[in-house]
Amino acid sequence: MNIAARNPTTRSAFVPHDIKAPIRGAASGPLAGLTLAVKDMYDLTGERTGGGNPTWLANAPVATGNAAAVQKLLDAGASVIGKTVCDEFFYSVIGINAHYGTPVNVRAKGRVPGGSSSGSASAVASGAADIGLGSDTGGSVRVPASFCGLYGIRPTHGRIDLSDAMPMSPTFDTVGWFTAGPGLFRKVGHVLLDSAGVPAEVTDVVVLEDAFAEADPAVAALLDAALRAMAGDLPTPRRETIAPAGLDSWRDAVRLIQASEIWENFGAFVQQKKPTFGPGVRERMEFTATVGGEALARAQETRLAARDLIRTLAVPGTVMVCPTAVSIAPRIDASAEELENFRVRVQRITAIAGIGGLPQINIPVGTVEGCPAGLGLIGWPGGDEALLDLAVTLSRHCGIEME
Amino acid sequence: MNIAARNPTTRSAFVPHDIKAPIRGAASGPLAGLTLAVKDMYDLTGERTGGGNPTWLANAPVATGNAAAVQKLLDAGASVIGKTVCDEFFYSVIGINAHYGTPVNVRAKGRVPGGSSSGSASAVASGAADIGLGSDTGGSVRVPASFCGLYGIRPTHGRIDLSDAMPMSPTFDTVGWFTAGPGLFRKVGHVLLDSAGVPAEVTDVVVLEDAFAEADPAVAALLDAALRAMAGDLPTPRRETIAPAGLDSWRDAVRLIQASEIWENFGAFVQQKKPTFGPGVRERMEFTATVGGEALARAQETRLAARDLIRTLAVPGTVMVCPTAVSIAPRIDASAEELENFRVRVQRITAIAGIGGLPQINIPVGTVEGCPAGLGLIGWPGGDEALLDLAVTLSRHCGIEME
Secondary structure (H helix, E strand, C coil): CCHHHHCCCCCCCECCCCCCCCECCCCCCCCCCCEEEEECCECCCCCECCCCCHHHHHHCCECCCCCHHHHHHHHCCCEEEEEECCCHHHCCCCCCCCCCCCCCCCCCCCECCCCCCHHHHHHHHCCCCCEEEEEECCCCCHHHHHHHCCEEEECCCCCCCCCCECCCCCCCCEEEEEECCHHHHHHHHHHHCCCCCCCCCCCEEEEEHHHHHHCCHHHHHHHHHHHHHCHHHCCCCEEECCCCCCCHHHHHHHHHHHHHHHHHHHHHHHHHHCCCCCCCHHHHHHHHCCCCHHHHHHHHHHHHHHHHHHHHHCCCCEEEEEECCCCCCCECCCCHHHHHHHHHHHHHHHHHHHHHCCCEEEEEEEEECCEEEEEEEECCCCCHHHHHHHHHHHHHHCCEEEC | CCHHHHCCCCCCCECCCCCCCCECCCCCCCCCCCEEEEECCECCCCCECCCCCHHHHHHCCECCCCCHHHHHHHHCCCEEEEEECCCHHHCCCCCCCCCCCCCCCCCCCCECCCCCCHHHHHHHHCCCCCEEEEEECCCCCHHHHHHHCCEEEECCCCCCCCCCECCCCCCCCEEEEEECCHHHHHHHHHHHCCCCCCCCCCCEEEEEHHHHHHCCHHHHHHHHHHHHHCHHHCCCCEEECCCCCCCHHHHHHHHHHHHHHHHHHHHHHHHHHCCCCCCCHHHHHHHHCCCCHHHHHHHHHHHHHHHHHHHHHCCCCEEEEEECCCCCCCECCCCHHHHHHHHHHHHHHHHHHHHHCCCEEEEEEEEECCEEEEEEEECCCCCHHHHHHHHHHHHHHCCEEEC
16 A cells, blocks of 8 residues: 555645635734645635544534634734644654645755654744644654754643644643744744743753754764854753663653643544554554553553653753754655664653653754754653743854755 | 864854843834844954954954944844844855854754854854844855845845944845734834835836746745745746846845955955955955956946846836745855856845845745745835835735645
8 A cells, every 4th residue: 555656756745635725814913924824624714624634524514704813913913824734643753744735844855854843844944934833742743843953842731722623632732933134033932932931041951962962973063063053141060860770761752641641632534434544543543552551550640750750850940951853854755664663762852841741842953964963852741942942042052054 | 274174063153252141122112122133244242243254353443433323223223132243244045154054054964154244144043043134245145145034124225324333335235024914014114214215015026037047946846836825915927037137147236346346445454464264255255356447347338238128117106026035055165166056046035136136035934855945026126115115915825835
């Protein structure tokens, strides 16, 4: 079942069932005149929301309103110019969609854009839109931001309304976004972050040694060079191991809990409609049906203990530093084994902010072999605005090249 | 005299004599919260303006005010985060600076960023700033925009105030800018374009066959693919030759007139201070001293006749389409001959809007061999706003890959 072969050359950021005309934003507001590409998990009035899968799309109702996040951006002046491709049911960080094609990553020839918010990242990286709306459950904004050389954020869990967006794993799901520049990145945050933040001066920077140990040496070297360049704009970092027993048990806990929540959201649909899935997603969706009992209970316990530990470190004023992804983007023709290896390694890092419910941003500090790789900054609960300010302060050090 | 060897690894977008702290823009305004990188030809209060050459810098007075364009952007809310490297005296479209290093082009590994507004393009492409302020006399915004995958504009000559910016060749000099996204590209235009525009619906699209003939086949194929993708958003193009006697006489006229104006601006300085120039710039600066007499008079005649011809075509409602540059960015280690060959070919195309005094934009439609190349759209006098609107309309077709 080689579905991909149906669309071997399609690399559009936008879905075939795209809107027929732009949706105009308000005439005035902080984002007036800017354009927005929306991940096909957010409702748009009069459209079906597809979640990356044609069977879901065919069975979806026509939305009678815009998702809360979309409406806020429209009210702030941004105009929606398209619905973007995403990984099926948001269940991958790679960015390959077997039904609609893999959105182009113009920043890394022959490589994936990262996912699941692949098309929104692709659109911003290629200049097709000013702002890309995505979502991040286990890395779905952070990873494509790193692969495509963009600013991207996973906000504090619960700080941005997810109404009328498809849920995936609600205890981890967040609204996220991409931009090419730092000031616009922050501006979008001021529009979307609606509950009160927790302001604090950044006085403590902690480099997470175990997260850096997961990264390819060239990526780690790039990020070290970025930290050296940023020395005048940041408190002197200290180095620490965040997970003394290893990051793998955290990753595994996230994997099981997400699977169980995904089955709650999509299990009945999968059983009734028997949709066709692309490779990888199919296997993982089958796995979700099997999760429960003792293993899930242990995962919940691991999550709680890890959350307490992470939150001890993530206090107002402290920023943790990690590689956003462990490598540059894998090649589109990478083997299933190579992609799985990447997934496992990157999830060890993305699990930290995921379990902590913490905000994390990507700063596109530079390139390795000509392909982007970004620096991850993890903040405290409600420290989203402080991270966005930091992105603006540190931005001028972007543009570092590593051979 | 291998000056470049002094800074072999420096690829910063910013000059060593950079501002020590950001210059804050107004708290409100259409560009509030956004960041701006400024080409080191625009005065900033309390700083010396260097024009890419250390001897000029050392002899420059400390500016007592901001250049008009900078002040407008500050008043609109943008904050200046740095002064960017440019080609010496803006006298190159390549982007290599022998004194300060060649700003990185993160979009095209091992290749030049294009110039002369090299650092401003580099800063925006790498995510170091939201907006890059440059200038365009003979391609100095258009070429780096194409090489770095950015939106860029040369506005109608005379429509934006160049006060307190270093002149190069005043009858061609224009203020220009770069952004990564289309809506922001237009927003900056609405701030900077201060005289009245000439609105008109675009009803006529003319593909300039002789300009396309200058382009590498793969670049021409990319732009053809872009035009096909844009078919639903543009009137059906007709194909035309703009210079029946060849574009070379236009290029040569521009070259001589620019040289004579450059000598007027910098001749006395060169004779008195005997500055050190990098390769290429040195030879061209020596050439400026020799221009005059019959040859210059003939060039002025050619310019006038060509301008009349171009302006017959460039009427309100008509947009001309051309390759912005003839190729992807040359390699940093390209030979002097390769760079000269590129210069000659690209100047045949940039001469059209230059002689016509016409606005021209670059749309970053996609990549060839993974490196950006852009589509040029030339408008009518005062048609800047119409071009900026067109950039927004056509933007969703960006992201085309050509092997």
